[in-house]
Structures are given as C-alpha cells and as structure tokens.
Amino acid sequence: MFGTLAQELGRHAVAVDVPSPVTVQAVTHALARLFPARATLFEQARIAINSAFAQPDDAVHPGDEVAVIELVGGG
Amino acid sequence: MFGTLAQELGRHAVAVDVPSPVTVQAVTHALARLFPARATLFEQARIAINSAFAQPDDAVHPGDEVAVIELVGGG
Amino acid sequence: MNVQVTLSDGPLGVSSSSASRTVDVGAVLVFEGIVRADEGGRTLRGLRYEAYEPMTTTMLRTIAEQVGAAHEALAIDVEHSVGDVPVGQCSFRLTVCAGHRKEALAAADDFIDRMKRDVPLWKVPVWAQAMENEAH
Amino acid sequence: MNVQVTLSDGPLGVSSSSASRTVDVGAVLVFEGIVRADEGGRTLRGLRYEAYEPMTTTMLRTIAEQVGAAHEALAIDVEHSVGDVPVGQCSFRLTVCAGHRKEALAAADDFIDRMKRDVPLWKVPVWAQAMENEAH
Numbered sequence: 001m002f003g004t005l006a007q008e009l010g011r012h013a014v015a016v017d018v019p020s021p022v023t024v025q026a027v028t029h030a031l032a033r034l035f036p037a038r039a040t041l042f043e044q045a046r047i048a049i050n051s052a053f054a055q056p057d058d059a060v061h062p063g064d065e066v067a068v069i070e071l072v073g074g075g
Numbered sequence: 076m077f078g079t080l081a082q083e084l085g086r087h088a089v090a091v092d093v094p095s096p097v098t099v100q101a102v103t104h105a106l107a108r109l110f111p112a113r114a115t116l117f118e119q120a121r122i123a124i125n126s127a128f129a130q131p132d133d134a135v136h137p138g139d140e141v142a143v144i145e146l147v148g149g150g
Numbered sequence: 151m152n153v154q155v156t157l158s159d160g161p162l163g164v165s166s167s168s169a170s171r172t173v174d175v176g177a178v179l180v181f182e183g184i185v186r187a188d189e190g191g192r193t194l195r196g197l198r199y200e201a202y203e204p205m206t207t208t209m210l211r212t213i214a215e216q217v218g219a220a221h222e223a224l225a226i227d228v229e230h231s232v233g234d235v236p237v238g239q240c241s242f243r244l245t246v247c248a249g250h251r252k253e254a255l256a257a258a259d260d261f262i263d264r265m266k267r268d269v270p271l272w273k274v275p276v277w278a279q280a281m282e283n284e285a286h
Numbered sequence: 287m288n289v290q291v292t293l294s295d296g297p298l299g300v301s302s303s304s305a306s307r308t309v310d311v312g313a314v315l316v317f318e319g320i321v322r323a324d325e326g327g328r329t330l331r332g333l334r335y336e337a338y339e340p341m342t343t344t345m346l347r348t349i350a351e352q353v354g355a356a357h358e359a360l361a362i363d364v365e366h367s368v369g370d371v372p373v374g375q376c377s378f379r380l381t382v383c384a385g386h387r388k389e390a391l392a393a394a395d396d397f398i399d400r401m402k403r404d405v406p407l408w409k410v411p412v413w414a415q416a417m418e419n420e421a422h
Contacts, residue, residue, distance in 0.1 A: 174324070176319065178317070254317070258391065259387075
C-alpha cells in the first residue's frame with residue numbers, strides 16, 4: 001500500500017491469512033475485512049502481482065508481491 | 076500585400092483608382108479587376124485599414140494604409 | 151493576466167521566457183514550432199516570415215489576452231520569428247502558465263488556431279533547389 | 287518512436303530532455319507540472335511522491351509508447367520526481383516531439399490522463415502547519 005492510504009492505515013505492508021487456492025479477489029476480501037472503514041476501496045482496488053496489473057481470478061503464489069494500486073495521481 | 080501573394084504578383088504595394096466615396100469593398104473590387112486570376116481572393120479578402128481589420132462598407136480616407144490580410148499562417 | 155509578445159529576427163534561441171511563476175501556477179506549457187523540411191513533397195531550405203507591424207504584435211497581444219481570459223491562464227508569452235528561419239530551427243514559441251493542465255492545453259490550442267487564422271504573419275517557402283520548378 | 291523515462295529524487299531541474307529532433311519534427315511540446323500551495327483551501331509546504339518500482343517506470347514507458355503510437359508522436363520523454371518537492375517546484379515534465387501541433391497536444395493530454403489513472407505514483411501532502419488539523 002502507498003500514498004495517503006498507507007499513511008491513513010499507518011503501514012505500507014500487511015499480512016493477511018487467506019485460504020488456498022489464493023486468488024486476487026480472496027486477498028482484497030481479506031483486506032476489506034481487516035480494514036472495515038476502507039472495505040469498499042479494497043473490494044474495488046486494482047491489484048498488481050509482481051508489478052503487473054492482475055484480474056480478480058488470478059492466482060497468487062507463495063513469494064508473489066501483491067500491491068494495492070489505488071488513489072494514484074502523478075504529475 | 077504580403078507573403079506568397081506578394082511573391083506571386085511580384086509586388087507588395089499597388090495603386091488602384093477608385094471613385095469616391097471610397098469604401099473597403101470598392102478597393103477589393105478594383106484589386107479583383109486588376110488581378111483577374113486572383114479575383115475571388117481579393118473579393119473575399121480581409122482588409123485592414125491603418126492596422127485594424129475593417130468591414131466592407133468602411134470608408135477609406137486619403138492617407139489611409141490599406142492592407143490585404145490573406146493567406147496568413149504563422150507558427 | 152500577464153502577456154508578453156516578442157518578434158525577433160531569424161530563428162528563436164533557447165527559451166528566454168520570463169513568464170511569471172506565481173504561487174497559483176500548477177502547469178507550464180511550452181510549445182515550439184519547428185520549420186520542417188518537407189512541404190507537400192518538395193524539400194525546403196527554410197521559411198521566410200513576413201510580419202505587418204504594428205498590427206502583427208497588436209493582434210498577437212489581443213488574441214493572447216482574449217484566449218488567456220477565456221481559459222483562465224495566468225500568463226502567456228509569445229515569441230515569433232520574422233525573416234529567414236532554416237529547416238530544423240524554431241520559429242515560434244508559446245509559453246502558457248495556468249493553474250491546471252487542461253487550461254494550459256486548451257489555451258495553447260486556441261491561441262495557435264486563432265494566430266494561424268487572424269494574425270498578419272506570412273510564411274514564404276525557400277526551396278532547397280531554386281531551379282526545381284523549371285526542371286519539371 | 288523514441289521513449290525515455292526518468293524518475294529522479296526531489297524537484298526536477300531545468301530541462302535535460304534530449305528528445306530527438308529529427309527532420310520530421312515540426313512541433314515540440316514541453317509540459318511541466320508545478321506543485322501548488324493551495325490544496326482544498328489548506329496551504330501545502332510541498333508534496334511527497336511515492337513510486338512503486340519497477341512498475342512505475344514500466345507503466346510510464348508503456349503508456350508513452352501506446353499514446354505516442356496512437357497520435358503519431360516521434361519522441362516522448364517523461365521525467366517525474368520521487369520524494370519531497372516543495373511548492374513552486376517542478377515535479378513532472380513531459381516532452382513530446384511530433385510532426386504537427388495537434389498530434390503533440392493530443393498526445394500530451396492523453397498521456398497525462400492515463401498517467402493519473404494508471405501509473406503507480408502517489409502524492410502525499412506535506413502541510414505548511416502540521417498542527418493545523420488539531421487546532422480546528
């Protein structure tokens with residue numbers, strides 16, 4: 001997590017328990033439960049796995065880096 | 076006259092005889108007769124009197140500078 | 151809004167724009183027009199620009215003021231060449247300072263449209279081969 | 287088409303763009319984003335930019351290539367700050383070389399739209415008065 005979202009939640013990284021097989025959607029669900037005040041954001045968040053945008057059904061493997069690409073805005 | 080038009084006609088300035096009272100339209104008609112190959116251009120030309128765009132009915136007085144602002148294109 | 155208009159002889163050098171960068175400026179757009187070699191299939195050596203002063207400067211200033219006000223620009227600088235500009239050299243530079251990007255881009259687009267339509271500035275091609283016309 | 291992407295720490299200095307000016311370039315557009323003091327009525331001291339490398343650079347490059355191809359740009363240079371950029375300083379510079387003005391303006395507009403939507407780049411406000419929030 002990055003930017004104002006990381007600032008708001010007080011952390012850049014978080015560990016969540018997800019039953020296997022692990023998908024992108026399972027990770028966003030778990031994040032939504034962990035941060036209920038931001039549940040909608042996480043449910044709709046765009047997720048990158050190993051630096052590439054991923055789809056909700058994509059599998060997450062051990063060692064993968066999962067990033068929440070939300071609230072962006074360069075420039 | 077300026078630019079490629081002046082180049083084509085071989086001159087920047089030209090004298091035309093126009094019956095008084097002299098209007099912008101009378102000048103463009105006279106130019107159209109003088110340069111029949113470019114009659115349409117002169118008939119439809121935008122004319123400036125003393126560095127300001129003028130209307131067809133505007134009067135032209137002795138000593139006024141009349142300019143044909145056509146085929147422009149800066150940049 | 152601050153407007154500056156400068157006509158100068160020959161190609162424009164590096165930007166000398168001193169467009170005011172106040173605390174409200176969030177976007178600075180610099181557009182440069184460069185003389186291209188190809189003009190309808192024939193090869194240019196350059197363009198010769200003719201102005202009709204003082205009308206040219208007056209019109210550039212008027213259009214900058216109108217376009218700037220319409221798009222809430224904070225400053226517009228216009229620099230344009232007169233005389234000969236060789237291929238590859240800069241003949242026109244527009245600098246727009248605005249609060250945001252959309253205003254700066256829209257102001258630049260509108261300004262150039264109006265300049266090409268209404269400003270007494272003419273370009274006369276200078277061909278690479280002056281004799282080409284006769285050889286055809 | 288030639289694409290260059292550079293992320294650098296802190297404010298961007300004067301343009302170091304070496305966007306190739308080939309004989310076909312008739313329009314060079316430089317857009318600079320400047321950090322503004324006012325953000326929703328509160329006063330900023332600056333912005334802190336966060337990137338997520340290598341994805342940030344990869345996405346900037348991909349978008350530049352796609353937008354450049356769509357608008358027939360000849361070269362696109364992207365420079366963006368990471369870390370702290372004070373108010374009044376440049377955090378983003380886009381240089382587009384194209385054959386004509388319309389292509390350059392359209393490419394710049396599209397690029398910035400897509401950057402703001404899809405590129406992992408975050409800005410975190412650094413307020414002028416850190417205590418302001420508590421005082422209200």
